[in-house]
Amino acid sequence: MTGNNHIQLDSNGRLKHFLTTEGLSRQLLVEILDNAESFAGVAHRAVKKVPLLRGKTIVNLFFEPSTRTSTTFDLAANRLSADVVNVNLATSSTSKGESLLDTLHTLEAMHTDMFVVRHSSSGAAHFIAGHVAPHVSVINAGDGQHAHPTQAMLDMFTIRRHKRSFETLTVAIVGDIMHSRVARSDIHALKTLGVNDVRVVGPKTLMPADIESLGVRVFDNLDNALQQVDVIIMLRLQKERMLSASIPSESEYFRRYGLTQTRLRLAKPDAIVMHPGPINRGIEIESSVADSNQSVILQQVSHGIAIRMAVMAMTLGSLSGSLAKNDENPDN
Numbered sequence: 578m579t580g581n582n583h584i585q586l587d588s589n590g591r592l593k594h595f596l597t598t599e600g601l602s603r604q605l606l607v608e609i610l611d612n613a614e615s616f617a618g619v620a621h622r623a624v625k626k627v628p629l630l631r632g633k634t635i636v637n638l639f640f641e642p643s644t645r646t647s648t649t650f651d652l653a654a655n656r657l658s659a660d661v662v663n664v665n666l667a668t669s670s671t672s673k674g675e676s677l678l679d680t681l682h683t684l685e686a687m688h689t690d691m692f693v694v695r696h697s698s699s700g701a702a703h704f705i706a707g708h709v710a711p712h713v714s715v716i717n718a719g720d721g722q723h724a725h726p727t728q729a730m731l732d733m734f735t736i737r738r739h740k741r742s743f744e745t746l747t748v749a750i751v752g753d754i755m756h757s758r759v760a761r762s763d764i765h766a767l768k769t770l771g772v773n774d775v776r777v778v779g780p781k782t783l784m785p786a787d788i789e790s791l792g793v794r795v796f797d798n799l800d801n802a803l804q805q806v807d808v809i810i811m812l813r814l815q816k817e818r819m820l821s822a823s824i825p826s827e828s829e830y831f832r833r834y835g836l837t838q839t840r841l842r843l844a845k846p847d848a849i850v851m852h853p854g855p856i857n858r859g860i861e862i863e864s865s866v867a868d869s870n871q872s873v874i875l876q877q878v879s880h881g882i883a884i885r886m887a888v889m890a891m892t893l894g895s896l897s898g899s900l901a902k903n904d905e906n907p908d909n
């Protein structure tokens with residue numbers, strides 16, 4: 578096994594931790610999407626629960642603020658019938674100087690089966706995965722500028738729902754590529770799933786120098802990049818990770834890189850508009866575009882629950898058979 582997979586996969590090639598989309602096989606990514614497709618139906622039941630993770634304890638460890646990601650992980654775990662603990666790290670011992678490993682081992686002593694980790698340092702989730710007990714799984718909910726694999730998979734799920742096949746697609750990822758863990762994880766997933774034409778668009782000051790090595794085409798003119806695209810993924814300006822000198826002003830940024838109704842017409846007529854959220858209206862995206870019927874931004878949020886259910890059940894080894902077999906819900 579190469580790259581990250583020696584830590585992500587167990588000796589049978591099954592997902593043990595979910596830390597990055599980089600290096601995972603197409604087959605595994607498709608398995609995640611297919612499992613999520615089965616879980617998406619649970620949301621429409623009167624009782625939105627399956628008993629797959631009954632008796633398991635999941636700790637959501639969020640060292641960085643988050644609304645949609647932490648809420649959808651929480652809901653996903655609840656819908657799988659796990660016991661979930663959301664640790665409020667703003668008021669926890671980490672602010673009293675306790676080390677990350679001491680915090681981790683304290684929580685592990687509470688018989689935790691899974692940690693969902695968000696951290697501002699790139700590599701934090703890998704570090705934690707390298708230090709937990711053998712039965713514990715770790716899911717990366719976003720580490721620094723590095724990776725956000727469940728966001729990437731919910732993006733892939735949303736694309737597949739609208740476009741069916743990946744091979745023929747042209748996808749543009751627009752904005753602050755430099756600071757975006759979403760862009761990196763999306764690029765790895767899109768390339769593995771067979772998308773040939775992935776375009777990254779943004780000011781040179783927000784474009785990593787080595788990005789072409791990931792198999793993408795680099796643009797700094799949004800109008801050129803949008804020609805005939807099927808999918809537009811807008812990114813948030815990561816102001817908290819950026820030196821103020823990286824863009825001249827927000828209004829200038831919007832003038833050059835904001836997605837407006839006029840610009841959207843350069844893409845294919847059935848192009849979809851995505852954004853991981855939170856959106857900055859009038860900075861990355863015109864309000865009317867965010868609310869238009871080409872926008873799938875709120876669908877992305879709902880799909881996040883199904884993807885997180887799939888990844889949690891897979892990493893805890895609860896999906897070896899078919900979903901139906903494991904699902905004792907008579908409602909099924």
Ligand code: NCD
Nearest residue numbers: 645646719725813853854855
């Ligand atoms: C992303 C994140 O936190 O990396 N958002 C999210 O998970 N909903 C993108 C962002 O914050 O810009």
